[in-house]
Amino acid sequence: MLYKKEVTITRLIKPAFLLGLIILMASYSSPAQKIDPDSQTETSIDSLLNLMTIEEKIGMIHASSSFTSGGVERLGIPELVMSDGPHGVRDEHGRDWAPDNASDDFVTYLPTGITLASTWNKELGYKFGAVLGSEAKARGKDIILGPGVNIIRTPLNGRNFEYMSEDPYLTSQMAVGYIHGVQDQDISACVKHFVANNQETDRDKVNVVVSERALREIYLPAFKASVVEGKVNSVMGAYNKLRGQYCAHNQYLVNNILKTEYQFPGILISDWAAVHDTWEALVFGTDIEMGTDLTMMPDADYNKFFLADSALAMIKRGEVDEKYVNDKVRRILRVMYKTKMFSGRTQGERNTKEHQQVARKVAEEGMVLLQNNEFLPLSTKLYKTIAVIGHNASRKHATEGGSSQVKALYEITPLEGITNQVGTNAKITYAEGYKPSRDNSVDKKLAREALEMAAGADVVIFVGGWIHNFDLSVWGKDAYDAEGIDKSNLKLMYGQEDLINEIAKVNPNLVVVIMGGSNVEMANWMGNVKAILQAWYPGMEGGNALANILFGKVSPSGKLPMTFANSHTDYPAHAIGEYPGIDLQEKYKDGIFVGYRYFEKEMITTLFPFGYGLSYTNFAFTDIDVKKEGDHVVVACTITNNGKMEGAEVAQLYIHAINPRIERPLKELKGFEKVWMKPGQSKRVSFSLDKQSFSYFGEVELGWKLDPGSYEIQIGNSSADIRLKETIVL
Ligand code: BGC
DSSP: OOOOHHHHHHHTHHHHHHHHHHHHHHTTSSOOOSSOSOHHHHHHHHHHHHHOOHHHHHHHSBEEETTEEOOBGGGTBOOEEEEOOTTSOOOOOTTSSSOOTTSOOOBOOOOOHHHHHHHTOHHHHHHHHHHHHHHHHHTTOSEEOOOBOOOOOOTTOTTTTTSOOSOHHHHHHHHHHHHHHHHTTTOEEEEEEETTOOOSTTTTTOEEEOOHHHIIIIISHHHHHHHHTTOOSEEEEOSSEETTEEGGGOIIIIIIIIIIISOOOSEEEEOTTOOOOHHHHHHTTOOBBOOOGGGGSTTOOGGGSTTTHHHHHHHHTTSSOHHHHHHHHHHHHHHHHHTTTTTTOOOOOOSOHHHHHHHHHHHHHHOEEEEESSOOSOOTTTOSEEEEESGGGTOOOTTOSSTTOOOBSOOOOHHHHHHHHHTTSSEEEEEOOOOOOTTOOOOHHHHHHHHHHHHTSSEEEEEEEOOOOOOHHHHOGGGOOBTTBOOSOOOOOTTHHHHHHHHHHHOSOEEEEEESSSOOOOTTTGGGOSEEEEOOOOOTTHHHHHHHHHTTSSOOOOOOSSOBOSSGGGSHIIIIIOTTOBTTEEEOTTTTOOTHHHHHHTTOOOSBOTTOOBOSSOEEEEEEEEEEETTEEEEEEEEEEOSSSOEEEEEEEEEEESSOSSOOOSOEEEEEEEEEEOTTOEEEEEEEEOHHHHOEEETTTTEEEOOOSEEEEEEEEETTEEEEEEEEEO
16 A cells, blocks of 8 residues: 555644644653753653653554654654655655555656765755755655765675765765755755675674774764764664674664764664664664564564564563663654654655756766876767767666665666767767676677777767666676675676777777776776776766766866775775675774775775866866964865866865874875866865864774874875875974
């Protein structure tokens, strides 16, 4: 049966009145809780809790359908309605798992998380979140299950496309904007997956053993920022274990760090089926249990969840104090009040032109130009026959990848985008060239056709890379950017490498566009092609955005949020790792040296460094100014567009500790600003660094430490291209 939120809203009119009365009465009773500044809300929650039976409270802390947790109809407390996912509101399921194909659930399909992070544009993070929040509201949802902020530790992770970066600061900044965007619409964001869910292999079993320093400096910052700066309403507990205990009920992570240190007032929702024990879930901080295996069965019995009947029995037997349940229900009610679930929530909007423009803008700013031998942008004055080659040129990706799947209102493929752009100014031809196949075999006929077409064209645009189909039985293990599975390596599949090299022989005017959630190996072919553009999964407007970049309507401005190394074996998780774990134990031996922190330390040559991305114009960095203001360090510099085209540059600020007392990364990103400039225009950008920017986490002191000494402030347009430096003594 189709579940419709509208029904709940109507049902709420009377109870909303009742709640108003409770608020009024309660304002004369008990004092407010400390955790929430809104004392009136806390008082009304107290009153509501007093009216509830233990059975009703228990009903609220576990799932009541595939994507809802229970309400209390008698008191006008609605169910909480959740939906995936990070880049669009998921298709409608009703209350079970069967897609409801008949319903009107088409939405804006935004570019995936890694594309958003590649924009390095915090404002776009906000706009992205606002689209999601508004569309979730229009679809009757209360919580959108995103952003995904797990650190990209290995390029093989099947869900990297949903995540943001190898760097905790970039991830934090983009996540905070996203969360504000969602929550300003009175919809809750749910930052996930807390924590160290950095691979899909054995994700529900693997025990991650990580040093306290790496946990604090690399894996936790985005969650902390989401809570402290983003004021996120909910957090999703990950599947894996951390130091021997499942993350969704991990005393240290949830109670000590999240709820006590970070003072998180919201809801810890388990990932779907991530709860394993009633007592632990009751006492170690899980607030809502979702998705426990039963939901996969047609007659899911939600009373069998860990936080259902067995929890009730434990409370009744006096084995666990009811205060634990009260705290969970309090948190849920707090979020319900905050997101106006009882009254006053406005209508959302869906599939508007503005939303589609945000999708296009993120795609345009997120694509990263990796190589350009003075070839792009293309001109239809020069090239009259354009051959578009590759399966990904005509493939749609929205409905793929696992839980983040989206039913896009439309999805402009690269071929459609290029065709729209070129119009009658040139002739477009298309050949598929290669095709995903289960056994990774090469379709020689397709390759032959493509080569013939390439030979007869003035220029070739090859669009290849990964797909993210979820159906193991069809595509075989290696085809994926998908939930539940990691890739085995970064090699281009289905003969794409050979095809690129063969095309280059018959037509050297070759541009390669790579789609996917992380990088591919390029060493065997990059020298033979004129230009390479990383397009990720660019959402419903991806094809138009791609064409705007290829034909120079827009100058590329994306920067890599992860290092592109030669092969996956170069990454620290693999080189010293122990990815994917030994007997389900995985020691993160790479410690804090993840991504560029590792490549720089070990002086390993990469294909393209973190923060890298070319433009059609060029920028000068001048006039660095560093000064202390109170307990902050204020840094400024000037950026000038010296080229002939409007474009954007990202000023990236890294800190380098000179002669540190303990080993530190050679550089750490601590600030970035993206600025758009017309030709000849200059802009001053400034950064304010606080103590935290210079601190590390001391394993001995178990706290953040700022050592006195000299620090170099470095500003550049990639981690490997530092243009300005100045030393400051603290
Ligand atoms: C995923 C979550 C997702 C949930 C609900 C889980 O398998 O890990 O990210 O939100 O399913 O679909």
